[in-house]
Amino acid sequence: xNHFRPASKHLFSFVLLCLLCAIWLHSASPDKRITVxxxxxxxxxxxxxxxxxxxxxxxEMLEPLGRVSAKTxxxxxxxxxxxxxxxxxxxxxxxxxxxxxxxxxxPFLLQNDRGLVPVDALATLLPAFLGTPVTFHSTARRLFIxxxxxxxxxxLSSANPPRVAFNFSAPVNxxxxxxxxxxxxxxxxxxxxxxxxxxxxxxxKTITAATFQENNGMAEITVAGTVPLMASxxxxxxxxxxxxAPSATAAQPPASTPAPGVQTATSPPAPPAxxxxxxxxxxxxxVALDASHGGDERGAxxxxxxxxxxxxxxxxxxxxxxxxxxxxSTLMLRDGDATLSADQRASSANSAHVSVYLAIHAGTDGxxxxxxxxxxSSQTDTRxxxxxxxxxxxxxxxxxxxxxxxxxxxxxRSLPTRLLSAPLRPLNSVIAPAVAIEIAPRQPGNVADLxxxxxxxxxxxxxxxxxxxxxxxxxxxx
Amino acid sequence: MIPRHLQIGIIFLFIAIVxxxxxxRRMRGRxxxxxxxxxxxxxxxxxxxxxxxxxxxxxxxxxxGVLRPQIARIPLPxxxxxxxxxxxxxxxxxxxxxxxxxxxxxxADIPDLYIVDPxxxxxxxxxxxxxxxxxxxxxxxxxxxxxxxxLLANVPGINRVxxxxxxxxxxxxxxxxxxxxxxDIAMVSKMxxxxxxxx
Numbered sequence: 276x277n278h279f280r281p282a283s284k285h286l287f288s289f290v291l292l293c294l295l296c297a298i299w300l301h302s303a304s305p306d307k308r309i310t311v312x313x314x315x316x317x318x319x320x321x322x323x324x325x326x327x328x329x330x331x332x333x334x335e336m337l338e339p340l341g342r343v344s345a346k347t348x349x350x351x352x353x354x355x356x357x358x359x360x361x362x363x364x365x366x367x368x369x370x371x372x373x374x375x376x377x378x379x380x381x382p383f384l385l386q387n388d389r390g391l392v393p394v395d396a397l398a399t400l401l402p403a404f405l406g407t408p409v410t411f412h413s414t415a416r417r418l419f420i421x422x423x424x425x426x427x428x429x430x431l432s433s434a435n436p437p438r439v440a441f442n443f444s445a446p447v448n449x450x451x452x453x454x455x456x457x458x459x460x461x462x463x464x465x466x467x468x469x470x471x472x473x474x475x476x477x478x479x480k481t482i483t484a485a486t487f488q489e490n491n492g493m494a495e496i497t498v499a500g501t502v503p504l505m506a507s508x509x510x511x512x513x514x515x516x517x518x519x520a521p522s523a524t525a526a527q528p529p530a531s532t533p534a535p536g537v538q539t540a541t542s543p544p545a546p547p548a549x550x551x552x553x554x555x556x557x558x559x560x561x562v563a564l565d566a567s568h569g570g571d572e573r574g575a576x577x578x579x580x581x582x583x584x585x586x587x588x589x590x591x592x593x594x595x596x597x598x599x600x601x602x603x604s605t606l607m608l609r610d611g612d613a614t615l616s617a618d619q620r621a622s623s624a625n626s627a628h629v630s631v632y633l634a635i636h637a638g639t640d641g642x643x644x645x646x647x648x649x650x651x652s653s654q655t656d657t658r659x660x661x662x663x664x665x666x667x668x669x670x671x672x673x674x675x676x677x678x679x680x681x682x683x684x685x686x687x688r689s690l691p692t693r694l695l696s697a698p699l700r701p702l703n704s705v706i707a708p709a710v711a712i713e714i715a716p717r718q719p720g721n722v723a724d725l726x727x728x729x730x731x732x733x734x735x736x737x738x739x740x741x742x743x744x745x746x747x748x749x750x751x752x753x
Numbered sequence: 754m755i756p757r758h759l760q761i762g763i764i765f766l767f768i769a770i771v772x773x774x775x776x777x778r779r780m781r782g783r784x785x786x787x788x789x790x791x792x793x794x795x796x797x798x799x800x801x802x803x804x805x806x807x808x809x810x811x812x813x814x815x816x817x818g819v820l821r822p823q824i825a826r827i828p829l830p831x832x833x834x835x836x837x838x839x840x841x842x843x844x845x846x847x848x849x850x851x852x853x854x855x856x857x858x859x860x861a862d863i864p865d866l867y868i869v870d871p872x873x874x875x876x877x878x879x880x881x882x883x884x885x886x887x888x889x890x891x892x893x894x895x896x897x898x899x900x901x902x903x904l905l906a907n908v909p910g911i912n913r914v915x916x917x918x919x920x921x922x923x924x925x926x927x928x929x930x931x932x933x934x935x936x937d938i939a940m941v942s943k944m945x946x947x948x949x950x951x952x
Contacts, residue, residue: 568928572928574888574928575887575888575889575927575928576888583888583928617924636889636890636929638888638889638890638891638892639889640815640818640887640889640891640892641818641891645890645891647890650940650943650944651940665933665934693818693950694947695890695891695894695944695947695948696940696943696944696947697890697894697929697930697944698894698897698930698931698934698936698940698944699890699929699930699931700924700925700931700933703931703934711890713889713890713891715891719816
């Protein structure tokens with residue numbers, strides 16, 4: 276009879292423990308998040324759980340909405356947002372904002388000088404700071420400031436093959452996940468809300484139903500069908516059409532086509548339902564904005580209290596505003612003080628299939644703006660269908676150069692500009708036209724320029740114009 | 754009454770403690786002396802003497818953000834590795850001067866250069882070079898291009914350059930210039946051509 280030797284037993288136990296840990300980690304619930312939608316920006320913050328309540332940092336919550344500062348005085352935490360002073364006390368349910376006393380749903384917490392407020396209290400707190408009403412979907416943790424959200428309608432076209440067109444009241448940019456018989460549109464940044472019932476039944480054999488749900492700071496529309504489905508974008512991102520994938524269409528019998536010899540006069544075919552938009556599907560034009568550095572990685576110390584990471588984030592937000600005002604969707608790779616590796620940035624941009632990747636840097640040397648494309652080694656390592664991560668940009672070098680020329684043409688109208696190829700990560704790993712800019716002061720050594728709103732705004736406007744021109748030149752698709 | 758053998762044991766232990774304390778104190782003094790010697794990273798004079806040779810150093814200028822070739826005469830040995838070391842030493846000396854066109858940290862040094870056939874030069878800079886280097890795309894690219902092009906232009910047979918810091922790979926020089934990749938002739942030439950154009 277065979278017995279485990281002691282060493283084998285230990286090894287077996289160790290492997291079992293590892294497996295259990297892996298299963299436990301895999302099944303762990305994702306981080307709780309809240310998403311804030313305001314007319315100027317959308318951002319997501321992680322929540323902290325304490326004594327059964329969800330908390331969020333109030334400073335981080337208000338930072339994207341206006342000038343805010345905070346200081347700790349023993350157990351008191353004082354915050355100034357624009358011209359409104361607020362005071363909170365550690366472990367106390369009372370807060371004073373301006374001249375108003377407010378009750379919080381759970382005690383205020385002060386952790387390492389970070390002021391945490393219960394999430395449920397945001398619906399009361401934020402109007403006191405902003406002076407405008409907010410709508411808070413508490414179970415889904417989605418907060419809408421001064422806006423009604425993006426509503427949508429769905430129409431089924433009973434043509435062959437059938438298709439469902441979702442028309443949104445504003446351009447949207449969801450992540451599309453496909454599974455057999457199911458397409459899920461995940462809206463991380465779009466304030467999509469359901470204006471009608473959450474579930475729509477289409478009474479169709481191919482596309483059966485669409486379900487809206489919102490959870491953990493995002494919304495989802497899941498379209499169920501009996502065949503593989505695919506999504507296509509049109510109408511500048513306002514319309515998403517769900518239709519059977521081409522292979523499924525070929526396999527599907529032509530149900531609505533009358534058989535030869537069949538008398539159709541007695542049962543006239545119903546006129547096809549109106550199709551709101553039927554242009555050829557085009558992929559959306561999406562610009563990834565990468566505010567370089569962030570978190571522990573501060574970048575260059577531009578001045579005593581001015582790290583590069585702050586300048587790049589401010590400029591990235593300005594560029595986002597300019598691009599979105601031109602109808603161009605954006606993907607902010609960093610919209611807070613997060614630490615991201617170069618590989619994470621490239622990976623995010625690649626998985627979103629961006630049309631353009633723009634990295635933003637700032638430096639004190641020289642003047643104007645430097646526009647950089649990837650400096651790639653001539654030894655590209657290709658292994659069959661696989662791309663080398665370090666030279667994945669190789670196929671896009673000319674497209675990146677063209678984009679850099681576009682940016683240079685626009686920026687050079689008002690600023691000294693310079694084109695460079697730079698050994699700068701993650702440009703070499705991005706599978707899209709990829710450009711980095713490094714802004715420098717207007718005048719040599721005038722570091723204050725780097726954070727000057729008018730200077731940043733002029734750069735953001737020029738960049739957005741150049742990208743919009745490039746998009747129009749590319750026919751809106753990539 | 755404490756047993757006699759225990760008394761003897763305690764006395765021995767006490768003596769051992771006193772001796773060890775003296776020894777530890779002496780060793781600490783030696784370590785401090787060694788550390789102060791190790792932290793003295795000032796450049797020493799080039800060890801090579803004899804006939805000089807004309808070389809082209811690629812020198813970075815921060816004021817205009819350009820890289821300019823500069824002819825210099827320095828004593829060069831015949832071996833490729835020693836030749837490369839002398840070239841980098843000459844370049845570094847230029848950058849560490851008082852009126853340097855591209856100031857580097859005072860303690861910056863390139864203690865080693867390895868030539869690995871076929872055609873790979875590995876520059877091993879010290880931690881202070883990278884840790885205290887100014888951060889920025891342009892300023893870091895100027896340093897990398899200056900080092901790489903000076904080697905590629907003057908040491909025969911080198912077609913690739915790799916930069917290590919304290920013998921290990923680092924992601925970037927000071928937050929921007931990628932040190933994970935190999936810099937080959939074509940890539941460096943393109944960078945140098947662009948950096949030679951005035952802003």
